[in-house]
Amino acid sequence: MHIARYGPTDGRRVLLLHGGGVAGWMWEPLRAHLGDEHRILIPDLPGHGRSADEPYVSHAQTTAALAGLLEDEARPAMVVGFSLGAQLAVHLASAHPRLVDHAVIVSAQAVPMRATRPTLALLGATAGLARREWFARLQARQLFVPDELVAEYVQTSAGISRETLLRTVEENLRFTPPPRWRAFPGAASILVGAEEKGLxxxxxxxxxxxxxxxxxxxxxxxxHGIPLQRPSWLAAHLGPALDAHPDPR
Structure with a gap:
């Protein structure tokens, strides 16, 4: 799994987990507002972006890989996840609470959708559309991708395999919070857009x-696009929690 690392090695750890169908580049607007004093870790999740050659298998396998990343960093992190990444953040905080001191859950589906088989069957039949630029550009608009990142979205969309697309969507639709989420001792912030669906x-x-x-x-x-629609607001929202954990020097 490709990991981009920014900021000083002794800075406050911030792990940013992107949504399905995009890649780590989606965090560029937020990163521009966070400054350069933090140790920011941005993976391209399996099957996405620069990790496109590694199929997405499951939330559990991806969570284990992310836990290994934080183990190597040797300090607890603030974990910020969006959509698919938000589900992973819940998994990571639940299974490895000593590695996560603050979980920020942005637009996570946590109520399983009924009748997933027809949805997955339709997705499988139309998966090839994601490789067509005109369709990807339409999707980019729906996902609030800013103009300067549309080319990145088109490239990422074309590189996602049918296998990864189906697995990520299936995991997303059937997700329920692990029982251990109820016992997570760290701080947690749950965000949802006012204009998102009722689900x-x-x-x-x-x-x-x-x-x-x-x-x-x-x-x-x-x-369904808080990090891309209002990156300055999200940075301000994270600011007090980041400031409350001064970087050890």
Whole structure:
């Protein structure tokens, strides 16, 4: 799994986990607002971007690889995940709480969708569309990808295999929070866009209900794309938690 690393080696660890169908580049607008004093880790998840030659197998396998990354960093991290990445952040915080001191869960589906088989069958039949530039550009608009990153999205979309597409969507649709999420001792922030579908809002409420000490916020003016729609707001939202854990020098 390809990992991009930014900032000083002794900086506060921040792991950014992208959504399905995109790659680590989606965090560039946020990274520009976070400054350069933190140790920012941005993987391209299996099957995506520069990790496209490694098929996505499961949330469990990907979580194990991410835990290994944080073990190597030798310090707990703030983990920020969006959509698919948010589900992974929940998994990681639940299974490895000593590696995660703050989980920021952005737009995670946590209520399983019913009748997933027809959805997956339709997706399998139309998977080839993702390789067509005109379709990818339409999708980029739906996902709030800014103009300067559309070329990255088109390239990433063309590189995702049918196998990875089906596995990530299946894992996403059937996701439920692990039982150990209820016992996560660290700080947690759960974000959902005010303009997202009802399923996403119910999911955010369910995650908060399972972890009552978490903070739940509905973000005005946003759909399913908070990190790309309002990166400056998200950076400001993360700021107090980052400042509360000064980098050891």
């Amino acid at each position: 996403m809002k119910r999911s955010a409420a369910a995650l908060h209900r399972d972890l009552p000490h978490s903070a739940l916020e509905v973000v005005d003016g946003c759909g």
